[in-house]
Amino acid sequence: MISLAGRDILHAWGKFVFTGVGLGLLIGVTLSMAGIYRGMVDDAQVLLDNSGADIWVVQQDTLGPYAEPSSLYDDIYRGILGISGVARASNVTYLTMQVRLKDRDVRAMVVGVVPGGPGEPGQPGYLIAGRHITRSHYEAVADMAAGLRLGERIQIRRNTYTVVGLTRRMVSSSGDPMIFIPLKDAREAQFLKDNDTIVAQRRRTAANPAFNRPGVPDLLDAVIASQSANPFVNAILVQLEPGALPDGPADWIRRWKRLQVYTRSQMEDILVGKLIATSARQIAMFLVILSIVSAAIVAFIIYTLTLGKIREIAVLKLIGTKNRTIAGMILQQAIGLGVIGFVVGKIAATLWAPIFPKYVLLLPGDAARGFVAVVVICMLASILAIRAALKVDPAEAIGG
Amino acid sequence: MAEFGKKGIRIEELTKRYGQGDTAVDALKGVDMTVAPGEVVGLIGPSGSGKSTLLKCLGAVIEPTAGRMILGDKIIYDRGWKIWDLRALRRDSIGFVFQAPYLIPFLDVTDNVALLPMLAGLSNRDSRKQAVALLHALDVGHRAQAMPSQLSGGEQQRVAIARALVNRPPVILADEPTAPLDSERALAVIRILNQMARQYETAIIVVTHDEKIIPTFKRIYHIRDGRTLEEDGEGRSLE
Ligand SMILES: Nc1ncnc2c1ncn2[C@@H]1O[C@H](COP(=O)(O)OP(=O)(O)OP(=O)(O)O)[C@@H](O)[C@H]1O
Numbered sequence: 001m002i003s004l005a006g007r008d009i010l011h012a013w014g015k016f017v018f019t020g021v022g023l024g025l026l027i028g029v030t031l032s033m034a035g036i037y038r039g040m041v042d043d044a045q046v047l048l049d050n051s052g053a054d055i056w057v058v059q060q061d062t063l064g065p066y067a068e069p070s071s072l073y074d075d076i077y078r079g080i081l082g083i084s085g086v087a088r089a090s091n092v093t094y095l096t097m098q099v100r101l102k103d104r105d106v107r108a109m110v111v112g113v114v115p116g117g118p119g120e121p122g123q124p125g126y127l128i129a130g131r132h133i134t135r136s137h138y139e140a141v142a143d144m145a146a147g148l149r150l151g152e153r154i155q156i157r158r159n160t161y162t163v164v165g166l167t168r169r170m171v172s173s174s175g176d177p178m179i180f181i182p183l184k185d186a187r188e189a190q191f192l193k194d195n196d197t198i199v200a201q202r203r204r205t206a207a208n209p210a211f212n213r214p215g216v217p218d219l220l221d222a223v224i225a226s227q228s229a230n231p232f233v234n235a236i237l238v239q240l241e242p243g244a245l246p247d248g249p250a251d252w253i254r255r256w257k258r259l260q261v262y263t264r265s266q267m268e269d270i271l272v273g274k275l276i277a278t279s280a281r282q283i284a285m286f287l288v289i290l291s292i293v294s295a296a297i298v299a300f301i302i303y304t305l306t307l308g309k310i311r312e313i314a315v316l317k318l319i320g321t322k323n324r325t326i327a328g329m330i331l332q333q334a335i336g337l338g339v340i341g342f343v344v345g346k347i348a349a350t351l352w353a354p355i356f357p358k359y360v361l362l363l364p365g366d367a368a369r370g371f372v373a374v375v376v377i378c379m380l381a382s383i384l385a386i387r388a389a390l391k392v393d394p395a396e397a398i399g400g
Numbered sequence: 401m402a403e404f405g406k407k408g409i410r411i412e413e414l415t416k417r418y419g420q421g422d423t424a425v426d427a428l429k430g431v432d433m434t435v436a437p438g439e440v441v442g443l444i445g446p447s448g449s450g451k452s453t454l455l456k457c458l459g460a461v462i463e464p465t466a467g468r469m470i471l472g473d474k475i476i477y478d479r480g481w482k483i484w485d486l487r488a489l490r491r492d493s494i495g496f497v498f499q500a501p502y503l504i505p506f507l508d509v510t511d512n513v514a515l516l517p518m519l520a521g522l523s524n525r526d527s528r529k530q531a532v533a534l535l536h537a538l539d540v541g542h543r544a545q546a547m548p549s550q551l552s553g554g555e556q557q558r559v560a561i562a563r564a565l566v567n568r569p570p571v572i573l574a575d576e577p578t579a580p581l582d583s584e585r586a587l588a589v590i591r592i593l594n595q596m597a598r599q600y601e602t603a604i605i606v607v608t609h610d611e612k613i614i615p616t617f618k619r620i621y622h623i624r625d626g627r628t629l630e631e632d633g634e635g636r637s638l639e
């Protein structure tokens with residue numbers, strides 16, 4: 001037996017290819033949506049990987065530092081360094097803001113790190129150009145995605161920084177490029193008040209009789225000094241010794257330092273399960289709609305193609321073709337259309353993934369699932385056409 | 401293929417009523433007809449007289465209301481189908497030729513013909529071999545690789561005849577097979593049908609209005625108002 005569907009497709013290949021390409025672009029969009037979700041998850045993972053931390057220490061009862069604000073005293077890390085199993089611990093601050101360049105600005109996640117070599121938690125692991133931050137002021141390492149070049153100057157709040165190194169794939173969980181600057185500068189950027197506010201604050205403090213007591217002349221100075229000091233960071237990144245389990249140190253810090261501690265897997269749950277959950281649902285919604293639209297298109301095309309063949313189907317039935325054969329022909333055509341569409345879609349998604357502003361991660365597993373979904377959708381979509389074909393009366397071939 | 405031992409077709413007192421109650425139409429009111437193997441008979445009658453209805457009953461695509469139909473030595477209808485698989489009956493025992501050739505546009509000429517033996521379970525190779533042999537016999541062998549749309553009307557009609565013949569059915573039903581053809585080609589088609597009828601002992605019924613070919617039949621059934629009237633035709637020689 002010959003393949004009726006195959007012959008029909010070869011005969012009307014133009015029609016099939018054009019519809020297939022149209023459908024394919026739609027499937028490409030669908031695959032890209034899935035890729036965007038995977039990219040977000042991957043960004044989150046890369047964020048955690050790049051932090052170099054095994055456990056995160058944050059303010060009590062917060063989901064910091066990525067999903068919620070958190071602030072800690074900047075000397076706590078010293079105590080943590082003494083815990084057995086802990087290799088290194090570093091303060092870190094995170095602040096998402098607009099970073100100004102000469103003539104434009106970019107949205108970036110400014111990370112304050114303790115200057116030091118690679119391997120120090122919080123430091124970018126590897127650079128693609130330039131060097132790490134060595135001075136404790138006014139140097140920056142930026143992610144490529146920020147579009148910066150070595151030697152370029154950027155402005156964060158009141159200070160100007162020189163880009164001394166470039167990294168890759170260092171982005172926040174919302175896809176903003178990271179810019180690393182020394183911790184001291186970052187803390188200023190985050191907490192320092194402007195001059196007017198400082199003056200106003202001093203005046204208010206001086207006007208408060210509780211702080212400005214005639215009998216205690218040094219009190220006012222002491223209060224003002226404590227107000228302008230800023231002993232806070234957002235989190236402490238802790239690296240364990242090789243082979244050490246995170247639970248021991250984590251429990252110890254929780255119990256004795258009264259702080260919140262997250263392990264790597266808990267942090268992943270926060271980022272994927274909470275931070276990008278809404279975006280993920282948004283994408284899922286898109287996927288559902290795109291699937292329905294694809295199904296509608298396939299159904300419509302196959303139905304139209306079938307209606308155009310009513311006469312041939314009547315003849316086929318008259319000369320004794322089984323219903324099963326005719327249904328199979330339509331089903332195979334629908335699947336053929338789906339396969340063309342899938343191939344086009346996969347190619348399109350792969351070609352346009354790099355030009356998306358956020359990371360698009362096309363997983364082979366998603367492609368396989370997408371292929372199965374396309375085939376199933378095409379099969380469902382052909383039901384309408386198959387019903388129409390089965391209703392065709394062989395007597396129609398004889399006519400009046 | 402034809403599993404009916406003796407060939408030929410006979411119908412007795414066949415009636416067909418479309419619809420029910422007030423709107424019922426009695427399209428056939430008791431038709432008798434016998435066509436022997438190797439014979440080509442004409443079936444003529446005015447519009448609405450029931451010709452197509454009769455062909456559809458014979459072709460097992462609509463069910464008669466009463467009467468009998470005997471194919472070879474087998475009763476296929478006696479107030480109800482006596483055959484379970486009408487599809488196989490059509491495939492193996494009845495060939496159809498229509499006014500328009502109705503070839504399958506996406507199959508080439510060979511496969512249009514070979515499709516029937518393939519449907520009956522013959523291998524692709526043997527089916528095509530049979531098809532090509534028959535196309536040569538019908539003088540369209542040189543077009544065996546062409547697509548139907550590349551053929552002239554007369555060539556298409558001959559391919560359609562090859563398709564009707566390929567399973568060697570004991571009966572061929574032709575509905576106005578010469579209508580779109582000029583008289584030379586129309587006569588050629590009738591000549592082929594006669595030749596095939598003799599060669600394969602096929603009973604052929606040709607419904608026609610075509611004045612050009614009516615004189616060629618040896619026997620003609622007139623159908624009027626749902627009843628048949630048998631008459632001798634001129635049987636003019638085709639040579
Ligand atoms: N499906 C149907 N339902 C109801 N009535 C029908 C149906 N088909 C045919 N008829 C009626 O049965 C009668 C015979 O119709 P039929 O088509 O057999 O005529 P015909 O001889 O083929 O005519 P023509 O030469 O015009 O093709 C007509 O009166 C027609 O209206």
Ligand SMILES: [Mg+2]
Nearest residue numbers: 399400451452
């Ligand atoms: Mg008619």
